[in-house]
Amino acid sequence: MAAISPDNRGLRLFVRYLVLVLVALIFVLPLLFMVMSSLKPDQQLLADTSSFRAFLPVGDVGLTNYVEAFERAPVRLFVFNSVLVTGVTVALSLAVCSLAAFSFVFLQWRGRELVLSIILATLIVPFETIAIPLLLIVSKLPWIGLDGIEWTWLNTYRVQIIPWIADGLTVFLFVQYFKDLPGELVEASRVEGASWFQIYWRVILPLSGPVVATAAILKFLVMYNQYLWPLIVVQQEQYRPVMVGLQYFFQLNVAWGEVMAYLTLITLPVLAFYLVLQRAFIASIASTGVKG
């Protein structure tokens, strides 16, 4: 083998970093464009798009667009709705799907292979095909609440949450992860006297950091980006999520600066959620580096 000279190594490193920086730019530039544009008046924003100035905080920069965005739409309400619906759905989905996966992987019951394959088969059904039948169902479903029985789920938070809790992809992610955990941990727990739920709660879940983080991020994005479903099941502004709220900025005159300000605002929860989980994700990888 030919020896690698120091110069050669430096060059390789340079090329590697160059490629990484370029890839990073592909992801960062649209975000940068969004944030910078949100600070500029429309005229300048449109003029800047033809040059690199679009990515820089130059010219007449200010927070006017944000003030106007808050005036045009109930931004706080929309963000609250989305965060509530998304947060509750993600939490319930992780609980339900991980319990289902636990049962598929660790419990012995007749027909579990069949049930799992049916659940996985739902992955190839696009939501658009079931949206209308689902709408017909939820429009007539009863609900026992604090104010007595209601005969529809339309115009509520629950209609945005409950149909999205159980999903094939999340079950699949947990099943694959659980299958790779050493089965002897479960057997040892059984011999030590743990119930199935204690095994799930005390042994399996604490070791599932990576898959919990992955499933949570994927589910969060799906829920936060919900558009079609809330559009058809929610007519009242009170329950609308952020993506439906975007429509408010395309009525009458379109103010691109305000659109960008709104987008910047609704991106913040996503970034915050990702950053929090990214930390958990790295920590969980670091603590599970143990052979069984």
Next chain:
Amino acid sequence: MANVQLSNVTKRFGAVEVIKGVDIEIEDGEFTVFVGPSGCGKSTLLRMIAGLEDITSGTLSIGGRVVNDLQPKERGVGMVFQSYAIFPHMTVRENIGFGLTIARESKAEKTAKVEEAARILQMENLLDRRPSQLSGGQRQRVAIGRAIVRNPSVFLFDEPLSNLDAALRMDMRMEIGKLHKQLGATMVYVTHDQVEAMTLADKIVVLKEGRVMQVGAPMELYHNPANLFVAGFLGAPSMNFLDVEVMEVDGGEARVRNASLEPIVVKTAGRAIDKGSTAVLGVRPQYLEPAPAGSGMLHGEVRISERLGSETVVDLALRDGTPLIAAFGEDKVFEDGQPLDLSFDSASAHLFPREA
């Protein structure tokens, strides 16, 4: 403490029968080792005692109580797994105390018991570490600690030393032996390593293809193997087997020979050996001795020899080409290709009918 009794126990996985009617009686406080080649069913049998595998038919009782349909936690057993199976997200203290936490024991009691277990296993200083900060041997101790802290009536070990390196394996083997003396508990231990079986066991159960081949004390099995399988399985190097012609059978003795073997008289030990048939003569390598040239009972040629310092192992080819291993308890020098005559005490040889 408790005895363990298996009566006509079988296990099927679908159409495959892996345990075929096993009867074993394990006395209270006894150290019993299940030994056999891979796939003989020894681990399955242990897992059936633990309650991790269902029993297809037959009866299993622990301490006089039939436990066939009881959950593992209701059987009063502690188990140590081959892969240790300690929880990577818990400290050593939490691992050892896991069963006590589940049983909702008081904090004071838990601390006392965990510390006592740690003292027995000499790992008091490791209690706050995580498994990733421990060596293989230390992890195995944690697994043992987790088993002893609940004071089970029966300990089950599933090949606990096979993931350790040779030196550590010997240390841990001795520690497990000491632990048995200290606790006086009933222990069932599965291994494919016959040295572990010979050194640890009060009683060895040799298994093959889901059946018990022989049960007995280690030396009983070594000196009086019931069949060819047990004879070949226990002892290292393995027993030599020679096909011999039975010339005469008379009152519990038979006179046998073959092309490389001078006629000798050996005991039949009650086995059905017919005159004129071909039988198998078993001679342990350690019982062979070099004889002066031209004398001796076996005649062959050295193919290769290994000098181990305290022992010399010689691989020979007999006159008729049959391979033979001899182990001499001292350092000796042999040339490859050198003719070598061997003798042995015929009382130490075993004669088996030839199996189909």
